[in-house]
Amino acid sequence: MSDNGHTQSGVLYGMAIDLDKCTGCMACSVACQAENNISFRPDESNKLRSITWMEVYYLDNGAEHPDYRFSYLPRPCMHCNAPHHSPCTFVCPVNATVRDEATGIVGHIYPRCIGCRYCMVACPYHARDFNWWDPAWPEPMEQMLSPKVSTRMRGVVEKCSFCSHRLNAARSKAYLDGLEMSEVTYTPACVEACPSQAIAFGNLLDEHSEVARLAKSERAFRLLSKLNTEPKVYYLSRHPWLHNLANASL
C-alpha cells in the first residue's frame, strides 16, 4: 500500500472525454446499451426508472442570446479513485461493489447485490441505476444479447463497468501472445463508437498514453473535484463556464 491507500500497480484505467469534440449524437450511449445488454422500458421518459450507463447531459451557461452557449456531456461511471474507497464501495454493506486496486476499475457483482441502493445515494454523479423490473426485450432482441455480459435481475443496482469484459478478453489474448499484463490496452464500446473520436481511454499511469497526456491538458477538468472523489474520467473543454459548472454547488 502506498501513502494514499492504493496498492501499487502499473495500471490505472481512465477516460478522457473532449467536450469540444462531442456532438451529442449519443452513439456512445447506444453502443453501451447494446454492448452491455441493458434493457429498456416501453416508456423511457421517466429517467428515474430507466437504465442508462452512459448518460448524455445537455448543459447550457444560462445566458441570454447572443451569449447563450451549450454543450453535451456524456457521463459514464467515474470509477472514483479516492483513497481507500470510492463513495459507492464505501457504503456497500455486502461488498457487491468493490474497486480493483490493480486496474482501478470499480466492479459491481449483481448476484451479490441486495438492492439496498445505498451506493446510488452515495454516488455524487448519479452513475448508478436500479432494476425496478426484470429485464425484458422485444421479441427478436433477446436472441441478440451479448454472451460476454450477464443480464441483471430485478432488485439489483447496475452501472458502467469500463467494459471490463473487454479487458478480460484482451488479457486472454495477451497471455497467448506472451505480453506483460501492464501493456494490455483495450477499447470500451463507447470509445469505439464515438464518430468524432472525442473519447480516449487507456492507462493513466502510462506517460505515453493519450489519456494521460489529455488528463494533464490545460483544458482538463473533472466533475465535482471539490468532493475529492478523484474521478478517473477527465473532461476537456476550452470554455471556462463548463469548468465552473462542473464544480457548481449541488
Next chain:
Amino acid sequence: MKEEKRSTSGRTMLGGLFFIAGLIVALIVGWVVFPKVLYSQKTQPMNFSHAAHEDSACEDCHYFLPDGSYSGTPGIENCRQCHEEPMTDSEQERILVEEYIQKDREIPWLVYGWQPDNVYFSHAPHQAAELECVQCHRDVTADEEKLPILYENRWTGYSKSTMKMVECEKCHAERGASNACQTCHK
C-alpha cells in the same frame, strides 16, 4: 426401591436404542438416500471414446483461437475431418455420421462443469500459469472408453462437478492471482 431403579435404567436403555436406531436411519437418509434423490443421472447424447482417439493429439480438438479464447466443446467440424464416412463398424460412429455429420447438426453435448451466466472463465491465463489440465478436468488419457454420467442437481440445475467459487478463490489467493470481482465475473 431397587425395582423402581431397575425399571428407570431399563427405560433409559430403551430410549438409547431408539436414539441410535433413529441416528442410523437419519445418517442413511442424509448420506445415501438424499444425495441419490438430489442428483439426476444424465447420459450424453452419444458416446465418445477418448481411448479410440489416441492417435490424435489433444490439440487437434482442444485448442486456442487466435483471439485468446478457447475452442470449447469440439463441434462436428472437428469430427468431419476424419468421419465424413464411417471408418469402422462401430454403432456410435454410425450415429455420429448419420445423425449429426450428414444432417449438419451439432451434437448437444452435456458439459460437466457448466458455470452460471455471470461467471467469466478464460483458459489462457491458466495455461500461462502452467496449470495441468487434470487439475480441474478428469484425466481422459487413462484409456477412457465411455463418457461418464453427468450428475445434475435437481434443485439448482448445476452439474455435481461444476467448480465452486471457493475453489477458484482459494487457488487464486495461493498463487497471488487477482481475486477482484471482475476478474471472474461479467
